[in-house]
Amino acid sequence: DAGVIQSPRHEVTEMGQEVTLRCKPISGHDYLFWYRQTMMRGLELLIYFNNNVPIDDSGMPEDRFSAKMPNASFSTLKIQPSEPRDSAVYFCASSGLAGGRIGELFFGEGSRLTVL
Amino acid sequence: AQRVTQPEKLLSVFKGAPVELKCNYSYSGSPELFWYVQYSRQRLQLLLRHISRESIKGFTADLNKGETSFHLKKPFAQEEDSAMYYCALSEGITGGGNKLTFGTGTQLKVEL
Numbered sequence: 001d002a003g004v005i006q007s008p009r010h011e012v013t014e015m016g017q018e019v020t021l022r023c024k025p026i027s028g029h030d031y032l033f034w035y036r037q038t039m040m041r042g043l044e045l046l047i048y049f050n051n052n053v054p055i056d057d058s059g060m061p062e063d064r065f066s067a068k069m070p071n072a073s074f075s076t077l078k079i080q081p082s083e084p085r086d087s088a089v090y091f092c093a094s095s096g097l098a099g100g101r102i103g104e105l106f107f108g109e110g111s112r113l114t115v116l
Numbered sequence: 117a118q119r120v121t122q123p124e125k126l127l128s129v130f131k132g133a134p135v136e137l138k139c140n141y142s143y144s145g146s147p148e149l150f151w152y153v154q155y156s157r158q159r160l161q162l163l164l165r166h167i168s169r170e171s172i173k174g175f176t177a178d179l180n181k182g183e184t185s186f187h188l189k190k191p192f193a194q195e196e197d198s199a200m201y202y203c204a205l206s207e208g209i210t211g212g213g214n215k216l217t218f219g220t221g222t223q224l225k226v227e228l
Contacts, residue, residue: 044218
């Protein structure tokens with residue numbers, strides 16, 4: 001298994017543009033998490049899904065952010081319109097009863113977003 | 117609300133010296149605590165969990181409920197230990213999920 005796959009790895013865009021980040025979780029995992037990493041705040045949980053259903057989106061900063069999980073193998077995080085303060089590394093992680101130690105989160109390599 | 121505090125952004129030690137990465141937490145329930153590590157150019161990955169009382173790569177961490185701490189320790193630092201270390205607290209979810217609250221991380225640098 002290639003692990004959690006995220007795309008794009010790097011994205012540079014201009015303020016006001018729409019940004020879409022993508023994630024493919026590990027097959028068989030039923031939990032999917034989106035985190036944002038910044039120097040000042042570290043890793044912050046934005047939203048998580050269980051069996052494709054959003055469970056807690058209290059970490060989503062504002063209405064400009066939205067996330068979907070149309071099926072068990074794909075999720076998107078969208079920012080529209082983007083702002084410079086959204087610049088960060090966005091991580092996707094998945095977990096499930098299959099594989100790994102109980103409760104272990106498996107992270108993707110991250111998507112580094114720069115908004116000019 | 118739960119909170120995880122890692123007071124040091126950067127910790128620099130010499131090879132062979134003892135290492136202690138500090139982590140304090142606040143949580144009203146019974147916590148599950150973890151250490152995650154991110155080596156250069158690698159993914160963030162689980163290092164150890166308090167519930168397993170395990171030693172991984174020579175690292176151990178003891179949960180001290182009185183001091184609400186979960187410090188990560190290693191008696192003799194190795195060059196390959198240089199990495200970013202995150203302490204994390206789980207609210208616990210039924211099944212295979214863990215909603216983790218992370219600290220801000222400590223960059224460990226082991227010098228020769």
